[in-house]
Amino acid sequence: MSEFFSSIPKINYEGKSSKNPLSFKFYNPEEVIAGKTMKEQLKFALSWWHTMCGEGADMFGRGTTDKNWNASNNEERSANKVCAAFEIMDKLGIDYFCFHDRDVSPDYATLAESNEKLDKAVDVIVDMQKKTGKKCLWGTANNFSHPRYMSGAGTSPNADVFAFAAAQIKKALEVTVKLGGNGYVFWGGREGYETLLNTNMGLELDNMARLMRLAVNYGRSIGFKGDFYVEPKPKEPTKHQYDVDSATVIGFLRKYGLDKDFKLNIEANHATLAMHTFQHELRVARDAGMFGSIDANQGDMLLGWDTDQFPTNIYDTTLCMYEVLKAGGFTNGGLNFDSKARRGSFELADIFYSYIAGMDAFALGLRIADKLITDGRIDDFVTQRYASWQSGIGADVISGKADLAALEKYALDKGEVSTLTSSRQEMLEDIMNNIMFTL
Ligand code: XUL
Ligand code: CO
Secondary structure, X not given: OOOOOOOOOOOEEOOOOOOOOOXXXXXXXXXXXXXXXXXXXXXXXXXXXXXXXXXXXXXXEOOOOOOOOOOOOHHHHHHHHHHHHHHHHHHHXXXXXXXXXXXXXXXXXXXXXXXXXXXXXXXXXXXXXXXXXXXXXXXEOOOOOOHHHOOOOOOOOOHHHHHHHHHXXXXXXXXXXXXXXXXXXXXXXXXXXXXXXXXXXXXXXXXXXXXXHHHHHHHHHOOOOOXXXXXXOOOXXXXXXXXXXXXXXXXXXXXXXXXXXXXXXXXXXXXXXXXXXXXXXXXXXXXXXXXXXXXXXXXXXXXXXXXXXXXXXXXXXXXXXXXXXHOOOOOOOOEEEOOOOOXXXXXXXXXXXXXXXXXXXXXXXXXXXXXXXXXXXXXXXXXXXXXXXXXXXXXXXXXXXXXXXXXXXHHHHHOOOOOOOOOOHHHHHHHHHHHHXXX
C-alpha cells in the first residue's frame, strides 16, 4: 500500500516538556486515568468528511487542499481515501472513524449505481479493518447535499424525497452494521425551515419521527444493537433547524416514543450556536439519561456560524470530560473530531498538527476533569449548597409529603428565610484555575 504521508512518523507521547510538534504532550494512550486507559476514556474518532473529503472551500473561494488522493476517477479516489484514512488513524493511534455514505463514495447517476459503488468502497474498508482492528464509531446518511434535499429529507414537503431519504438511510444502516458500527446518527441536515409562510411544521415533525421509527425498526431487524443518535443544531443550513438543542430534541424523542432507542450526539460548536455552553448541552443530556456521543470541535465566539475548528480550549475540554466522567464514561459513543483545519492550514501535514492539538486538548481536559472530581472541592460545594433538600421541609417536598398548605404554614411559622448562602462563583472559578494550573 502506498504511503500518502511519508514525511509523517508515528506520533508518540513525549510528555509535556517535549518541543516536538509531531508528538503528544498530554495524550498517553495506555496511561490509566479515572479507572481506564486514556485511549478507552477518550475513544477518539476520525471524521471521514472533514479529514478525507473537505478541501477548505468556503463561500468566497474554492478549496486550498488537494484531497484527490492521487486518483484518476471517483472509484479510485474512494479506495485511495480508505488507505489514506487508515494511514492517518494508524500514525495518530486513532481507533475509530465516523462517516456519511457519500463521504465514502459519492453520488452517481442513480441510487442503484450509488449503492453498488458504495458497496465496493465499503469492501475496501472492511478489508483494512481486518488488517488493522480499526472500528466504526458511527455511520450516517448524507441527506442534505444532493439538490433533491433542498427543502429537507425527512421533513421535505415532497413524499418522493422522503422515500429517497429513507432508501439512503436503509443502505447507510446496512453499511454501518457491516462495518461493525455501534452508532447511527441523525443530524438534521436541512430538516428545518426558512419561513413558516410555506411550511406545515406539524406534518414535517411527525414525518421526521416516522422516518426515525422506520430506521429503528429496520436497524433492529438487521442486527443493529447500538445507539441511534440525534445531533442537535439550532441553525445552518436552515434558518430554524428543528433539532435546536438537547432540551428540544429530548422533548421530541419523548413525544414520539423514540427515547428508548435514541441518545444525543452533542457537538460543541452546535451548542454555542444555540447560545448554550458545551457543558450545558452535555448536562441536559446526562440528566435525561440520554448522553451518547460527542462531536468534538469548537466555534469562534466572534463568528456566528459553524466553523468546526479543532478544539484547543482547555476550559471547554475539561468541563466536557467532567460531564463524560460523571455520566460514567462512553459506552457506544466516543469523541469524533467533527473538526477541520482552517482554510489557510492547507498542507496535508496540517491534518496531523490539527488532530494532535485536538487530541492533546481532550487528553489534558480528561486529566484535569479527573483532578476536579478527586479534589472534591467543587462537588462538595454543590452538595452543601443543596443540603436543605436532605431533611426537613426540603425532604418533605421531594417525598411528596408537603402540599401547598403545609408549605404555607411552614413559611408563615418561619417569618423569613434566614439560611441563604452565597453562590461563591468567583471562589469556585478560582478553585478551578488552581486545579487546572497546578497539574
Ligand atoms: C454538521 C455536522 C454533521 C454531522 C453529521 O454541522 O455536524 O457533520 O455531524 O451529519
Ligand atoms: Co457534527
